[in-house]
Amino acid sequence: MQNTVHNDTATMVTGADTIHSAISMTDVTKQYSQWQRSGKARDLLKNLLHPEKKVVTALDAVSLEIAPGEFVAYAGANGAGKSTTLKILSGILQPSSGGVRVLGLDPVRDRIPLMHRIGVLFGQRTEMWWDHPVASSFDWKATVWNIPKEEYTRMRELVVELLDMGDLMHTFARELSLGQRMRADLGLMLLHSPELILLDEPTLGLDVLAKRHMIEFLKRINKENGTTIVVTSHDMDDLEEMAQRIILLSEGRIAFDGGFDALRDLTGSLRHIILTTESDEAPMLRSATWLSSGENVHEYAFDANSIPVPAMLAEISTLRGVVDMETRKAPIERVIAGLYRQWRAG
Amino acid sequence: MADKAYAAAPESELQNNAKRFSPPSGRHSGVFSLLFRLWRLSARMDMLWLLRDTRTCLLVMTSDLIGNAAGMAGILLLSARFDGIGGMSQDQVLFMLGYAACIDGLFMLFFGMVNTGYISRVIGRGQLDHMLIQPVPLPVQLLTAGFIPFSGSSLLICGLGVTGYAAARLDMWGNPTWVLGMGINLAASVAVILAFSYIIGSSAFYAPVAGEEVSSAAIAFFDVTKRFPLGGLPLPMQVVFCTVLPAGLVAWLPTARLMNLPAAGLPAFFLVLSALVLGTIATFVFRKGLKQYAKYGSQRYSDHGHRR
Numbered sequence: 001m002q003n004t005v006h007n008d009t010a011t012m013v014t015g016a017d018t019i020h021s022a023i024s025m026t027d028v029t030k031q032y033s034q035w036q037r038s039g040k041a042r043d044l045l046k047n048l049l050h051p052e053k054k055v056v057t058a059l060d061a062v063s064l065e066i067a068p069g070e071f072v073a074y075a076g077a078n079g080a081g082k083s084t085t086l087k088i089l090s091g092i093l094q095p096s097s098g099g100v101r102v103l104g105l106d107p108v109r110d111r112i113p114l115m116h117r118i119g120v121l122f123g124q125r126t127e128m129w130w131d132h133p134v135a136s137s138f139d140w141k142a143t144v145w146n147i148p149k150e151e152y153t154r155m156r157e158l159v160v161e162l163l164d165m166g167d168l169m170h171t172f173a174r175e176l177s178l179g180q181r182m183r184a185d186l187g188l189m190l191l192h193s194p195e196l197i198l199l200d201e202p203t204l205g206l207d208v209l210a211k212r213h214m215i216e217f218l219k220r221i222n223k224e225n226g227t228t229i230v231v232t233s234h235d236m237d238d239l240e241e242m243a244q245r246i247i248l249l250s251e252g253r254i255a256f257d258g259g260f261d262a263l264r265d266l267t268g269s270l271r272h273i274i275l276t277t278e279s280d281e282a283p284m285l286r287s288a289t290w291l292s293s294g295e296n297v298h299e300y301a302f303d304a305n306s307i308p309v310p311a312m313l314a315e316i317s318t319l320r321g322v323v324d325m326e327t328r329k330a331p332i333e334r335v336i337a338g339l340y341r342q343w344r345a346g
Numbered sequence: 347m348a349d350k351a352y353a354a355a356p357e358s359e360l361q362n363n364a365k366r367f368s369p370p371s372g373r374h375s376g377v378f379s380l381l382f383r384l385w386r387l388s389a390r391m392d393m394l395w396l397l398r399d400t401r402t403c404l405l406v407m408t409s410d411l412i413g414n415a416a417g418m419a420g421i422l423l424l425s426a427r428f429d430g431i432g433g434m435s436q437d438q439v440l441f442m443l444g445y446a447a448c449i450d451g452l453f454m455l456f457f458g459m460v461n462t463g464y465i466s467r468v469i470g471r472g473q474l475d476h477m478l479i480q481p482v483p484l485p486v487q488l489l490t491a492g493f494i495p496f497s498g499s500s501l502l503i504c505g506l507g508v509t510g511y512a513a514a515r516l517d518m519w520g521n522p523t524w525v526l527g528m529g530i531n532l533a534a535s536v537a538v539i540l541a542f543s544y545i546i547g548s549s550a551f552y553a554p555v556a557g558e559e560v561s562s563a564a565i566a567f568f569d570v571t572k573r574f575p576l577g578g579l580p581l582p583m584q585v586v587f588c589t590v591l592p593a594g595l596v597a598w599l600p601t602a603r604l605m606n607l608p609a610a611g612l613p614a615f616f617l618v619l620s621a622l623v624l625g626t627i628a629t630f631v632f633r634k635g636l637k638q639y640a641k642y643g644s645q646r647y648s649d650h651g652h653r654r
Binding site for chain 2: 032084087090091092093094096108111112113114115116120122125127129131132133136140143144145146
């Protein structure tokens with residue numbers, strides 16, 4: 001199932017056979033134990049003295065390499081192990097077994113030097129000082145990270161400009177909207193020019209405009225600064241827009257590692273057709289599956305591997321009352337949802 | 347350690363990324379300079395809060411003062427009614443109450459912000475994650491992040507005033523050794539409360555939800571009991587309150603010794619010794635809990651940010 005695809009930036013072989021990874025995980029397993037207690041009176045003593053323990057495997061022998069400069073989407077259903085991985089990479093959690101190196105360092109043992117070189121952002125939390133303006137949090141960070149003054153001034157001006165934060169700098173963090181707070185948190189995270197950024201659900205709860213802003217900014221720092229970015233999200237379309245490579249987790253294992261096109265190929269070359277017709281009755285297409293209709297617009301899906309596009313177009317040309325048509329790749333959400341269903345079914 | 351990554355990288359890559367991969371200059375030259383830098387930073391943040399949110403800040407300071415004065419009043423009135431209690435005269439009781447207010451003030455001053463004194467909240471709420479992503483040793487963060495010398499100074503100033511007034515009435519001023527002893531006792535008493543909070547609070551590593559407020563309960567125990575002169579209790583009870591339940595260590599024992607009164611038959615250095623022992627136990631228990639945290643982390647936040 002694994003389809004390891006490395007893009008140009010991923011393979012950095014220079015004469016010798018050494019490859020320097022931004023992130024290297026080797027057979028990493030992370031297990032938690034959960035107490036299992038029944039609500040029955042006869043189990044009272046057992047619950048008290050020897051409660052049953054259930055071992056939950058959050059990560060199961062995960063191995064992966066991420067090269068400097070890559071932009072990687074790390075995805076999976078709820079409970080697949082995404083946040084656990086990011087916490088292991090940032091030294092908050094220790095794996096039960098296996099080896100982890102981030103920028104060549106051990107995240108737990110070398111936590112302090114590593115934190116000077118990476119940035120971590122948990123989308124649902126903030127690192128800003130609640131009772132202070134954003135500018136004070138920026139100054140606070142400069143002192144804690146011991147950022148040289150010139151570097152701090154340069155980076156501060158840069159993030160304020162790129163993230164359009166001029167108006168936010170003197171606003172109290174508690175008064176920011178979610179989108180503004182995420183921008184401020186992102187700017188704060190970037191002040192020490194991290195080589196690697198770990199983002200856990202950065203687009204969670206953002207409106208369309210704020211999301212666009214964030215995606216464009218992340219793409220830009222990845223492209224222009226060569227910053228390695230690992231991002232988790234439930235929004236697959238966002239991930240596809242941002243990242244070059246996707247690692248899909250399923251029940252703690254890597255179920256897929258490669259490009260988005262390769263991921264689509266797993267479920268066949270699924271494409272969608274949108275037909276606009278004169279009436280609200282959906283025309284019958286023999287080679288495609290009807291998905292939805294509304295206000296004279298009808299959507300169908302077909303597998304371009306088994307039905308070539310010209311053949312499909314030929315069939316559509318025989319239909320009456322079609323005023324417009326459009327064909328596009330199936331949304332990655334739908335592809336992945338299909339994969340999740342397949343994996344769960346075993 | 348950053349040099350290790352250097353060694354592992356291929357030659358040309360090193361040259362290309364020399365700037366990005368080189369360790370940043372001017373990093374911590376020593377723990378003490380780091381401590382003072384971060385104390386200064388915390389002081390600046392506190393001053394900014396005072397300047398920007400003066401009304402809230404003054405309200406907080408006033409309510410702290412009222413709460414503490416109310417706590418002192420009961421014992422003081424009892425002492426006035428019976429012309430001294432627990433083997434102490436009225437002025438001696440006042441000295442002890444002033445000392446207790448200084449302890450509260452010092453605790454508030456150094457550990458009053460971001461729950462560094464109430465460690466079970468930090469652990470139980472998953473706030474350790476925020477500390478672990480900072481490039482600063484955790485003990486240094488815990489020692490410095492709570493420092494609020496401006497908004498947290500009201501209790502200490504009040505305590506020093508009461509202590510000074512009582513000391514003058516008791517004619518105890520003028521001896522530098524006595525003042526030094528007072529300073530050491532104050533530091534040791536604060537260390538006892540802090541260590542006790544960390545020992546009890548570390549249980550939150552194992553039960554984050556149930557244990558979130560245990561440090562508050564531990565500190566509340568001192569709030570309730572530390573102001574009582576224990577001289578009237580039977581000797582075994584005095585010993586219990588100076589060992590297992592160390593409320594007596596926080597005000598009664600040190601002030602009794604400073605005033606040359608008998609205190610459970612314990613020597614003057616007992617408080618400092620207890621602070622060292624409790625501090626060692628707290629360090630051991632907290633470090634053990636941290637290993638648990640590294641194993642299980644905090645499960646307080648769901649995927650969508652709701653706290654359980």
